[in-house]
Amino acid sequence: MSLTMELLILVLLPVAFLLPHGSQAGEIIGGQEAQPHSRPYMAYLEIQHRWKKYICGGFLVSENFVLTAAHCKGDKITVYLGAHNIKQEEQSQQKISVRRWIPHPQFSRATHNNDIMLLQLEERAKLNRWVDSIALPPASERVNPGAVCSIAGWGSTSTESASTPAKLQEVDVVVMQDAACPRRPNGPYHDYNSSTMMCVGDPKMGKDSWEGDSGGPLVCGKTAQGVVSWGPPTPPGVYTRVSTFIPWIQATMRRLQP
Ligand SMILES: *[C@@H]1O[C@H](CO)[C@@H](O)[C@H](O)[C@H]1NC(C)=O
Numbered sequence: 365m366s367l368t369m370e371l372l373i374l375v376l377l378p379v380a381f382l383l384p385h386g387s388q389a390g391e392i393i394g395g396q397e398a399q400p401h402s403r404p405y406m407a408y409l410e411i412q413h414r415w416k417k418y419i420c421g422g423f424l425v426s427e428n429f430v431l432t433a434a435h436c437k438g439d440k441i442t443v444y445l446g447a448h449n450i451k452q453e454e455q456s457q458q459k460i461s462v463r464r465w466i467p468h469p470q471f472s473r474a475t476h477n478n479d480i481m482l483l484q485l486e487e488r489a490k491l492n493r494w495v496d497s498i499a500l501p502p503a504s505e506r507v508n509p510g511a512v513c514s515i516a517g518w519g520s521t522s523t524e525s526a527s528t529p530a531k532l533q534e535v536d537v538v539v540m541q542d543a544a545c546p547r548r549p550n551g552p553y554h555d556y557n558s559s560t561m562m563c564v565g566d567p568k569m570g571k572d573s574w575e576g577d578s579g580g581p582l583v584c585g586k587t588a589q590g591v592v593s594w595g596p597p598t599p600p601g602v603y604t605r606v607s608t609f610i611p612w613i614q615a616t617m618r619r620l621q622p
Pocket residue numbers: 470477478557558559560
């Protein structure tokens with residue numbers, strides 16, 4: 365199975381598995397429409413990879429850099445900033461192509477380790493009330509288990525257009541202990557690495573399991589602490605731990621800044 369298919373399934377399965385009997389499709393596991401433009405750092409990534417097109421989330425960390433997951437790499441990436449309804453041409457939107465993508469040099473497709481990527485934009489975004497960057501955590505900061513954070517995204521790929529929301533959706537999720545993603549040899553979390561990953565989403569709260577898009581931010585307070593990365597069909601899911609990568613992010617941005 366290709367990685368893209370795996371990712372598509374990772375994103376879609378929680379919906380299929382956890383939708384409680386009798387609930388309405390519009391109430392999908394606790395996700396709700398975000399207040400328009402309440403998350404001005406959100407980026408919608410349109411990715412062309414060989415003959416396939418798919419989407420990822422991302423987030424603006426400076427005027428010309430977007431952070432996302434390394435598994436969102438493709439042959440061509442277009443970034444949309446300032447969007448709420450991605451299926452309309454809103455005045456607030458800025459469409460910018462990507463000049464360079466820099467996946468983490470130790471990213472592993474097999475284990476998803478170091479699943480983080482910087483995108484340098486072709487031109488600087490105009491920062492305004494619809495488009496703004498989000499703060500990153502201090503290096504090595506760890507979010508306490510039990511913290512309630514949130515994720516947001518526009519759903520999964522275009523092949524499932526019927527179930528892809530046009531408008532940005534969001535949901536609250538709980539940060540779990542690392543032990544909630546146990547590294548048992550045959551278990552779903554055998555590749556979990558507590559230094560580079562976070563375990564997020566209470567298995568007892570099906571409504572908190574909506575995955576959002578790969579590459580989108582896990583926001584705790586005003587800070588992007590995680591990147592949506594991978595997981596089994598049910599929560600918890602696994603996120604890239606942003607605070608581990610602060611030295612790499614800063615060095616990379618400094619190196620590429622003209
Ligand atoms: C976790 O990831 C780090 C960084 O890539 C790596 O050095 C370390 O060996 C990994 N640990 C395990 C148990 O795989």
